[in-house]
Amino acid sequence: MLFGFPLLSLIIWLPIMVGVAVFATGGDRNAQLARWIAFVGSILGFLVAIPLYTGFDSTASAMQFVEHRAWIERFNINYHLGVDGISMPLILLNCFITPLVVIAGWKVIQERVSQYMGAFLVMSGIVNGVFSSLDAILFYVFWEASLIPMFLIIGIWGGPNRVYAAIKFFLYTLLGSLLMLVAFIYLYQTSGGSFSIEDYHQLPIAFTPQILIFIAFLLAFAVKVPMWPVHTWLPDAHVEAPTGGSVLLAAILLKLGGYGFLRFSMPITPDASEYLAGMMIALSLIAVVYIGLIALMQVDMKKLIAYSSVAHMGFVTLGFFLFNAYGVEGAMVQMISHGFISAAMFLCVGILYDRLHSRQIADYGGVVNKMPVFAAFFMLFAMANAGLPGTSGFVGEFMVIMGAVKVNFWYAFLAATTLIFGAAYTLWMYKRVIFGEVASPAVEALEDISRREFALLAILAIAVLWIGVYPYPITEVMHTTVDNLLIHVSQSKL
Amino acid sequence: MNFIPPDFAPAYAEIFMLVMVCVVMLADLVAGEKRRYVPYLLTQAALLGCALITFVTFSTETSYTFSGMYVDDSMADILKLMVYGTVSAVLIYSHSYVTDRGMLSGEYFSLILFATLGMMVMISASHFLTLYIGLELLSLSLYALVALRRDSLMATEAAMKFFVLGALASGFLLYGMSMVYGATGSLHVATVSEVIQSGVSSHEVLVVGLVFIVAGISFKLSAAPFHMWAPDVYQGAPTAITLFIGSAPKLAAFAFVMRLLVEGMGEMVADWQGMLVILAVMSMAVGNIAAIAQTNIKRMLAYSTISHMGFLILGFISADWNGYSSALFYVIAYVLMTLGTFAMVMLLCRSGFEAENISDFKGLNKRNSWYAFIGLLLMLSLAGIPPLIGFYAKLAVLQAVVNAGFIWLAVVAVLFSLIGAFYYLRIIKFMYFDEPETNEPIESRFDVKMLLSANGLAVLALGIFPQALMGLSLYAIQNSM
Numbered sequence: 001m002l003f004g005f006p007l008l009s010l011i012i013w014l015p016i017m018v019g020v021a022v023f024a025t026g027g028d029r030n031a032q033l034a035r036w037i038a039f040v041g042s043i044l045g046f047l048v049a050i051p052l053y054t055g056f057d058s059t060a061s062a063m064q065f066v067e068h069r070a071w072i073e074r075f076n077i078n079y080h081l082g083v084d085g086i087s088m089p090l091i092l093l094n095c096f097i098t099p100l101v102v103i104a105g106w107k108v109i110q111e112r113v114s115q116y117m118g119a120f121l122v123m124s125g126i127v128n129g130v131f132s133s134l135d136a137i138l139f140y141v142f143w144e145a146s147l148i149p150m151f152l153i154i155g156i157w158g159g160p161n162r163v164y165a166a167i168k169f170f171l172y173t174l175l176g177s178l179l180m181l182v183a184f185i186y187l188y189q190t191s192g193g194s195f196s197i198e199d200y201h202q203l204p205i206a207f208t209p210q211i212l213i214f215i216a217f218l219l220a221f222a223v224k225v226p227m228w229p230v231h232t233w234l235p236d237a238h239v240e241a242p243t244g245g246s247v248l249l250a251a252i253l254l255k256l257g258g259y260g261f262l263r264f265s266m267p268i269t270p271d272a273s274e275y276l277a278g279m280m281i282a283l284s285l286i287a288v289v290y291i292g293l294i295a296l297m298q299v300d301m302k303k304l305i306a307y308s309s310v311a312h313m314g315f316v317t318l319g320f321f322l323f324n325a326y327g328v329e330g331a332m333v334q335m336i337s338h339g340f341i342s343a344a345m346f347l348c349v350g351i352l353y354d355r356l357h358s359r360q361i362a363d364y365g366g367v368v369n370k371m372p373v374f375a376a377f378f379m380l381f382a383m384a385n386a387g388l389p390g391t392s393g394f395v396g397e398f399m400v401i402m403g404a405v406k407v408n409f410w411y412a413f414l415a416a417t418t419l420i421f422g423a424a425y426t427l428w429m430y431k432r433v434i435f436g437e438v439a440s441p442a443v444e445a446l447e448d449i450s451r452r453e454f455a456l457l458a459i460l461a462i463a464v465l466w467i468g469v470y471p472y473p474i475t476e477v478m479h480t481t482v483d484n485l486l487i488h489v490s491q492s493k494l
Numbered sequence: 495m496n497f498i499p500p501d502f503a504p505a506y507a508e509i510f511m512l513v514m515v516c517v518v519m520l521a522d523l524v525a526g527e528k529r530r531y532v533p534y535l536l537t538q539a540a541l542l543g544c545a546l547i548t549f550v551t552f553s554t555e556t557s558y559t560f561s562g563m564y565v566d567d568s569m570a571d572i573l574k575l576m577v578y579g580t581v582s583a584v585l586i587y588s589h590s591y592v593t594d595r596g597m598l599s600g601e602y603f604s605l606i607l608f609a610t611l612g613m614m615v616m617i618s619a620s621h622f623l624t625l626y627i628g629l630e631l632l633s634l635s636l637y638a639l640v641a642l643r644r645d646s647l648m649a650t651e652a653a654m655k656f657f658v659l660g661a662l663a664s665g666f667l668l669y670g671m672s673m674v675y676g677a678t679g680s681l682h683v684a685t686v687s688e689v690i691q692s693g694v695s696s697h698e699v700l701v702v703g704l705v706f707i708v709a710g711i712s713f714k715l716s717a718a719p720f721h722m723w724a725p726d727v728y729q730g731a732p733t734a735i736t737l738f739i740g741s742a743p744k745l746a747a748f749a750f751v752m753r754l755l756v757e758g759m760g761e762m763v764a765d766w767q768g769m770l771v772i773l774a775v776m777s778m779a780v781g782n783i784a785a786i787a788q789t790n791i792k793r794m795l796a797y798s799t800i801s802h803m804g805f806l807i808l809g810f811i812s813a814d815w816n817g818y819s820s821a822l823f824y825v826i827a828y829v830l831m832t833l834g835t836f837a838m839v840m841l842l843c844r845s846g847f848e849a850e851n852i853s854d855f856k857g858l859n860k861r862n863s864w865y866a867f868i869g870l871l872l873m874l875s876l877a878g879i880p881p882l883i884g885f886y887a888k889l890a891v892l893q894a895v896v897n898a899g900f901i902w903l904a905v906v907a908v909l910f911s912l913i914g915a916f917y918y919l920r921i922i923k924f925m926y927f928d929e930p931e932t933n934e935p936i937e938s939r940f941d942v943k944m945l946l947s948a949n950g951l952a953v954l955a956l957g958i959f960p961q962a963l964m965g966l967s968l969y970a971i972q973n974s975m
Contacts, residue, residue, distance in 0.1 A: 027863075071961065072886075072960055072961045072964060073961055073965070074890075074960075074961060074964040074965060074968055075889075075890075075893065075964075112859075112863075115859075115863070137889070140880065141880035141881045141885070144879055144880045144885070145879070145880055145881050147879070148870075148874060148879065151919075151922075152926060155922075155923065155926060155927040156859075156926055156927060162927065163923055163927050166923075166927070167916070167919055167920075167923065170915070170919055171912065171915060171916060171919070174879075174912055174915055175912050178908035178909070178911065178912055179905070179908065181889070181892070181908065182892065182896070182901070182904050182905055182908055185889075185892055185893050185896045185904065186896055186901060188893065188896075189896055189897055
């Protein structure tokens with residue numbers, strides 16, 4: 001372990017600094033330079049994150065790689081960083097996705113390239129900050145700051161209805177998080193002047209305040225996950241965002257909400273979490289079943305994947321509120337796996353969109369005749385999205401269903417319907433887009449994927465298969481932390 | 495009979511300022527049309543000189559002079575230094591605007607300096623009449639400044655409105671003060687406080703006086719429901735003057751509230767706390783909701799000011815050093831953001847073209863991405879998004895409000911700030927998401943460019959490292975109470 005070396009600070013600030021450097025390349029005359037700086041920076045960002053995994057002590061339940069410095073003494077706010085088995089895999093996922101997003105925008109983005117690439121790098125650093133903050137205000141700063149680059153990405157490079165989508169995205173998320181801020185301030189008062197998240201974990205809170213704090217947190221995190229019924233911003237944002245934006249949104253930003261439940265809601269308000277678990281499970285199951293049915297009806301590929309994201313994230317929240325190791329670990333695996341699969345699905349749609357400039361399923365058909373390699377990759381990811389055994393999509397869902405059976409058979413039954421609905425909407429879309437007769441002259445003119453696109457999809461395919469076959473490296477690091485969390489949650493704080 | 499001259503030391507800066515105003519007026523006569531830079535440089539020199547005097551005579555001790563009518567404490571010194579800096583920035587920002595519109599005359603400079611002197615007197619007053627004199631000096635200078643463009647119908651109308659309503663508010667204030675005098679027999683801030691504490695004065699009379707004083711204060715702060723003048727004056731006044739009205743006087747208004755309500759009538763906190771709650775909630779509601787409907791940028795910023803004043807008042811509600819220092823931090827942050835925002839508006843003005851509409855921001859990112867970035871920082875800061883200074887300002891006052899037990903008020907405040915975020919986002923939308931209507935390059939003087947960049951980056955830098963400014967506000971309050 002690298003004691004004393006501020007590894008987490010490096011992981012946060014390196015991408016941000018590179019992002020600033022990319023901004024500094026200026027206008028589109030230096031576009032190629034901006035792309036290469038961004039690419040090298042994102043790869044470096046991933047490389048510096050690797051010691052986080054190799055140096056991680058998976059038997060320890062305490063925070064690791066801790067950094068602690070005074071920041072704002074006036075309110076006892078500290079620059080306090082650290083990771084455990086829950087946040088570490090998510091940081092790695094984020095650092096892994098960033099280079100992919102940079103590559104995905106390589107050719108497509110021809111306008112204001114430096115701003116686009118810079119925004120993604122800054123975003124990457126900010127998200128690492130969210131996952132590693134152990135101070136509530138530091139967390140909040142990173143959490144809100146992550147809205148700014150995404151808002152600009154959707155608004156500048158998005159589709160025709162981008163302004164509406166960008167503002168909706170921003171205000172929706174802001175609504176949730178402002179009440180969380182009030183909850184933090186309340187906790188600051190009751191804890192006698194501390195913003196430390198670890199102090200909050202130990203703080204006894206009476207029942208009614210717990211419920212109110214839980215609801216404030218719930219609004220913030222439920223919007224981000226997004227849970228039914230506050231999911232409506234997601235399809236809009238996804239549809240309008242450029243491919244890179246959709247990938248980032250689905251793969252990383254949705255995980256912020258899930259992470260929030262594990263880091264804040266459950267440990268800080270365990271009694272309220274237990275008390276309201278029924279509601280949370282109900283909302284999750286509605287997301288799984290009802291949103292699954294909605295996905296079936298979509299005619300727009302991006303919208304379909306967006307709704308399928310909501311359904312898959314329903315599994316995550318379901319797993320959390322089962323309060324057993326299968327459920328929570330399954331949900332964590334599901335978050336990581338969804339990061340890969342949704343990224344891959346959006347990249348696949350992006351590849352088609354770049355060629356035909358349409359997301360409508362009806363405009364396609366018979367793509368396999370022209371793009372066989374692409375069709376093979378798309379097949380793999382579609383299967384993973386449907387939860388086929390052997391892919392990462394199966395592992396998480398299966399673990400959550402196992403966890404659900406232990407609690408109540410009918411939870412498990414309803415959750416398991418996703419295996420049918422998921423297969424139905426994904427494969428039906430796949431069939432309509434890929435198979436059949438060549439639908440139009442435009443499809444006839446399609447070219448198969450380039451080496452750049454091949455590399456992107458191949459990396460994700462390896463990740464999806466690896467976790468599907470051998471998820472141990474992920475479950476191993478989170479095991480101690482999850483056990484510890486469950487013990488903590490089972491103790492009343494009243 | 496012996497005449498003992500008062501100790502002039504605490505008022506050196508004010509005396510120097512008064513001398514300099516006369517020097518500027520005379521210099522303007524001598525320099526004439528061709529050499530307008532002479533009064534300009536003299537004005538800046540006056541501010542710099544005052545800053546030096548205030549800085550050198552800075553002491554942690556509180557000293558009184560002129561039979562206790564005048565006070566020099568840490569809060570006064572820090573606020574005065576802020577005022578000099580703000581006024582100096584206003585002069586730099588508005589130089590080309592004022593020159594292009596033929597307003598660059600001796601009166602412009604001397605009125606601005608008189609207004610500054612008024613603010614200094616307000617900040618350092620420890621007697622109700624001194625406060626009133628400072629306030630009137632400031633207000634009368636502002637009325638005249640608004641009317642400086644005699645050929646502009648809008649400006650003249652705005653000045654009339656400002657004057658009539660301002661006079662009314664001053665009347666309220668005087669009436670309230672007379673009530674307080676009647677009840678306590680003194681106009682010294684400290685004596686008033688002592689008499690109220692001793693409980694010998696009639697509470698009813700004091701409350702009547704308090705109501706009038708609070709009304710007068712709200713008018714000067716442009717807090718709802720006494721806000722109606724603000725949108726008209728902001729819109730009608732030349733943008734350079736709007737910048738002035740919207741920035742430095744808020745610092746003085748902060749001192750005004752501190753001296754009157756906190757130091758003078760601090761014992762009646764139970765009475766004014768409730769009034770401030772109403773003012774704060776109404777200001778946040780009116781400001782944020784009405785701003786959405788505006789298409790004129792200056793009008794929108796006026797409503798934005800109203801909502802920010804609501805937040806500022808939140809800091810006073812908790813009625814302890816924690817809240818006051820939060821309010822001080824808020825007002826400093828607010829002035830910093832306002833300076834930058836109006837400077838942006840003036841940047842878009844060219845000779846013969848007034849940037850009046852929000853749509854004038856269209857496509858700024860394509861015309862000049864650096865200024866668009868500065869604008870982005872300023873708007874997000876006004877909306878209270880971290881990591882910009884506006885967020886910490888909100889955090890500080892919300893924290894004070896929750897500390898005082900008003901959790902519901904904090905919830906109301908954040909909900910209104912959510913509504914507020916919408917119209918700031920709309921400006922970002924115009925800057926970043928829309929195509930420009932004109933491709934005319936944005937020209938600015940070198941000093942404006944540097945100052946505006948520094949201004950925008952300060953909003954970011956003070957957001958990442960807010961401790962210094964927070965510590966300063968805490969020091970100013972704790973050392974003066």
